[in-house]
Amino acid sequence: MSGFIVGLTGGIGCGKTTITELFSALGVQHVDADIVAREVVMPGTPCLQAITQYFGEGILLTSGELNRAELRQRVFSCASDKIWLEQLLHPAIRQTLLLQLKKLTSPYALLVAPLLLENKLNQHVQRVLVIDLPESLQLSRAMARDKADEQQIKAIMAAQISRSERLKLADDIITNDSSISDLVAKVSRLHQQYLQQATAIP
Incomplete structure (x- = not known):
């Protein structure tokens, strides 16, 4: 069992799946609350x-x-x-x-959950990693991905914890508003940090 768990969360349309795949490419295993x-x-x-x-x-x-x-x-x-x-x-x-x-x-693992904080799943993790986006970008990306109307996405966003509250509870933040190469670099840095923190656990 991985003794060090990172809770990965973020609002709808923030790119949690993309970030999870980048960690997976580095050999990090995960469980996904949506699945x-x-x-x-x-x-x-x-x-x-x-x-x-x-x-x-x-x-x-x-x-x-x-x-x-x-x-x-x-x-x-x-x-x-x-x-x-x-x-x-x-x-x-x-x-x-x-x-x-x-x-x-794997040396550490991810618990991927959109409602990690709302459902108090963060009590089962050692770090909270928030994938963040400005809300306007979040809305447009989620509408394009889900082929959903603005009202439906806004209702989902309203049911989730606010962006400011989520950021307040984060240990680590990835802002997903630039290129994939930028994301790769950010994930790589955090991967090294988590490996060190995982091996520091007695």
């Missing part, structure tokens, strides 16, 4: 059964999989549905993430 969030609602899981009972069969695609777009629409239009869903999914996601982290063997 785990999909795994815990796969057909046959207790979570999907509970969601179907609560929202009805209409929440499923014809394949039996969760209709994510429908679910997102429901929870963003009803606060009590959102709270119910979070109380169901967050403990299941947390438990699975921690189990997966235990299996990693």
